[in-house]
Amino acid sequence: MKFGSLEYAKKLQEVLNGDAEHRRLAKGETDSYLFVLEPEPAKGVAERYILGYAMANGKVADVWTGERKTTFVLSAPYAIWVDILEGRMGPIAAMTTRRLKIRGNILRLLSGSDSTLRMVELLRTIPTEFEGQYASIKLGAGAKGA
Amino acid sequence: MGPTATVPKTMKAAVFCGKRDVRLETRPVPVPGPGEVLLRINLCGICGSDLEAYKYGLYQPGIIIGHELAAEVAGVGPEVSGWEVGDRVTANDVVSCGQCRYCRRGRPSLCDSVTMPGVTTDGAYAEFMTVAAKALFRLAPGVSDIEAALADPSSNALHAVRRSGLGLGDRVLVVGAGPIGLLTVQAALLAGARMVIVAEMNPARAKLALEMGAAAVIDPARENLDFRVADLTEDQGADVVFCASGSPEAMGSTFTLVRKGGVVVPVGICEQPVQADFLSLVMNELEYRGTYASYDEYGLALDLMAQGRWRVAPVVSGVIPLDQIVEEGFEVLVRPDTKAAKILVKMR
Numbered sequence: 110m111k112f113g114s115l116e117y118a119k120k121l122q123e124v125l126n127g128d129a130e131h132r133r134l135a136k137g138e139t140d141s142y143l144f145v146l147e148p149e150p151a152k153g154v155a156e157r158y159i160l161g162y163a164m165a166n167g168k169v170a171d172v173w174t175g176e177r178k179t180t181f182v183l184s185a186p187y188a189i190w191v192d193i194l195e196g197r198m199g200p201i202a203a204m205t206t207r208r209l210k211i212r213g214n215i216l217r218l219l220s221g222s223d224s225t226l227r228m229v230e231l232l233r234t235i236p237t238e239f240e241g242q243y244a245s246i247k248l249g250a251g252a253k254g255a
Numbered sequence: 256m257g258p259t260a261t262v263p264k265t266m267k268a269a270v271f272c273g274k275r276d277v278r279l280e281t282r283p284v285p286v287p288g289p290g291e292v293l294l295r296i297n298l299c300g301i302c303g304s305d306l307e308a309y310k311y312g313l314y315q316p317g318i319i320i321g322h323e324l325a326a327e328v329a330g331v332g333p334e335v336s337g338w339e340v341g342d343r344v345t346a347n348d349v350v351s352c353g354q355c356r357y358c359r360r361g362r363p364s365l366c367d368s369v370t371m372p373g374v375t376t377d378g379a380y381a382e383f384m385t386v387a388a389k390a391l392f393r394l395a396p397g398v399s400d401i402e403a404a405l406a407d408p409s410s411n412a413l414h415a416v417r418r419s420g421l422g423l424g425d426r427v428l429v430v431g432a433g434p435i436g437l438l439t440v441q442a443a444l445l446a447g448a449r450m451v452i453v454a455e456m457n458p459a460r461a462k463l464a465l466e467m468g469a470a471a472v473i474d475p476a477r478e479n480l481d482f483r484v485a486d487l488t489e490d491q492g493a494d495v496v497f498c499a500s501g502s503p504e505a506m507g508s509t510f511t512l513v514r515k516g517g518v519v520v521p522v523g524i525c526e527q528p529v530q531a532d533f534l535s536l537v538m539n540e541l542e543y544r545g546t547y548a549s550y551d552e553y554g555l556a557l558d559l560m561a562q563g564r565w566r567v568a569p570v571v572s573g574v575i576p577l578d579q580i581v582e583e584g585f586e587v588l589v590r591p592d593t594k595a596a597k598i599l600v601k602m603r
Contacts, residue, residue, distance in 0.1 A: 200315075219313055226316065
């Protein structure tokens with residue numbers, strides 16, 4: 110499914126809520142997030158994608174696409190998201206090197222780094238299609254060797 | 256790989272595993288790739304950012320951390336020239352690409368593709384590490400390993416002073432006398448400050464600030480910092496304020512400690528929200544200038560050390576073995592009442 114789509118957001122909800130380890134690590138969390146995938150027209154990614162989700166007591170309670178006021182906004186060029194999902198860059202390293210821009214209390218965000226790392230591991234299992242020059246990259250069930 | 260010293264296959268390394276979790280592990284000795292060298296690490300300092308990572312979990316788990324290094328070249332990768340086994344070196348912890356718009360504008364600290372040994376790639380709390388040859392600085396014969404391990408915080412202090420635009424005769428306030436604050440005192444005096452006042456609550460660090468040349472040290476827990484700074488600056492406030500403390504209260508206090516039209520340089524890493532007096536900022540036309548890491552100032556710091564014009568000895572509180580990095584290093588430095596400033600870790 111297309112990265113950044115509502116279908117993807119719903120799969121994110123299903124995968125995170127279905128994982129006992131993520132539920133344990135995110136226990137008590139009530140923050141909300143926007144992931145902003147910035148376009149890269151020169152690389153065939155013409156649109157900005159905005160995907161959001163809200164946690165309630167450690168589970169993903171709501172998902173959407175488009176802007177909303179959230180506790181955190183994480184934005185980066187499309188390529189950086191691909192790098193994170195492919196495992197070429199860790200999400201914490203992306204934040205500390207400012208490749209992933211954060212709006213919100215970064216200390217509060219990083220205090221949940223264990224659940225963030227688990228989430229990224231789980232996102233890597235979602236069959237994901239990318240756009241533009243990243244279209245040849247496949248994650249999840251469609252990936253080579255998966 | 257080019258010429259190499261005899262190196263073992265495995266090494267000991269301190270690995271960041273999460274909040275308050277640094278572990279000694281056995282790792283393979285890395286092999287330098289194209290453009291890289293293999294370093295045998297002698298000393299590595301514990302940086303304030305390592306401490307923040309230790310307290311709050313700011314680094315990627317699995318990384319060998321440490322970036323304030325003194326080393327010698329132990330191996331040379333393909334496509335590297337100018338370096339030989341045995342060369343004494345330190346290395347920049349900001350490895351910029353040289354090609355992005357920030358690098359091309361002379362702002363490598365802001366590089367879009369920066370890599371940071373010890374933060375994003377494996378670092379120097381280890382017997383060996385690899386690093387891009389372009390990040391290396393050769394040590395002059397008169398520069399000791401201890402001085403080389405302080406090159407990074409020294410250059411950060413010099414970069415902060417450069418960023419401030421500090422002028423000859425300025426009155427300076429440095430908030431926080433940790434290692435960066437102490438070195439900033441020295442850098443400000445070198446740049447021509449008329450006087451440097453320091454705000455610091457820890458008595459041991461207050462004493463070090465005086466040793467580094469501070470004209471006065473104020474304990475904000477016991478005295479009204481605003482009043483005392485006013486007394487010392489003819490009621491004007493400081494021309495330049497460096498906030499080398501990561502506390503949000505300290506950062507927030509800078510708005511009223513600086514004179515009208517003055518400059519504030521937040522140097523410390525403060526991850527929490529800060530209460531900011533934007534009315535003072537606007538009405539007093541204050542300038543806030545961020546400063547991050549350093550680049551050109553590495554060479555400057557090493558030159559000053561070689562000339563005997565840059566002191567680091569007062570800042571170094573001890574040298575500990577790698578296997579004590581947590582008990583005698585991190586756990587000592589994170590205590591609010593610590594008597595230590597900079598602790599160096601020796602690998603052999």
